[in-house]
Amino acid sequence: MLKPDAIQRGIAFELLSRFEKRGLRFAALRLLKVDRAMAEKHYAVHKGKFFYDDLVKVITASPVVASVLEGPNAIAVVRSMVGSTRPHEATEGSIRGDYALVGLRNLVHASDAPETAASEIALWFPEGVVSYARDIDRWMSEDKAPS
Numbered sequence: 001m002l003k004p005d006a007i008q009r010g011i012a013f014e015l016l017s018r019f020e021k022r023g024l025r026f027a028a029l030r031l032l033k034v035d036r037a038m039a040e041k042h043y044a045v046h047k048g049k050f051f052y053d054d055l056v057k058v059i060t061a062s063p064v065v066a067s068v069l070e071g072p073n074a075i076a077v078v079r080s081m082v083g084s085t086r087p088h089e090a091t092e093g094s095i096r097g098d099y100a101l102v103g104l105r106n107l108v109h110a111s112d113a114p115e116t117a118a119s120e121i122a123l124w125f126p127e128g129v130v131s132y133a134r135d136i137d138r139w140m141s142e143d144k145a146p147s
């Protein structure tokens with residue numbers, strides 16, 4: 001998910017483009033203004049933490065772009081491309097390392113495990129995602145040997 005700061009800064013498609021160039025495939029994409037109820041569901045795991053109220057405030061302040069990316073090792077690849085939570089610790093070359101300075105303006109949310117990905121996809125895309133194959137996928141997946 002591109003958080004509000006990414007859209008406000010006008011770099012939404014620049015950031016999405018990184019994932020697409022890496023080889024991941026969009027299975028869903030949506031721009032929306034997040035209400036408090038959705039924000040609380042999305043950040044339920046962080047309830048009670050010192051940064052929770054600020055997180056909810058930021059994500060409801062302005063639209064986000066939610067997306068689902070598919071591909072081999074998608075979760076690990078996206079997490080590594082996004083970089084460390086605290087941008088001053090993020091490596092250069094990662095999104096946070098290249099574009100962000102502080103934790104509450106770190107531009108991107110990324111699911112951290114198959115279980116959280118499944119529940120987040122259900123939350124943001126209750127109508128489901130779009131399944132399709134691209135011809136190029138067999139050149140980027142070991143499951144689909146070129147023939």
Ligand code: CDP
Pocket residue numbers: 046051055084085103104105106108109110112
């Ligand atoms: O986004 P990520 O999975 O890397 O971090 P998280 O631990 O799931 O925390 C969610 C969000 O809370 C982060 O992306 C930050 O925006 C914020 N946060 C923060 O501002 N300061 C912290 N020490 C931890 C999290």
Ligand code: MG
Pocket residue numbers: 110112
């Ligand atoms: Mg997280």
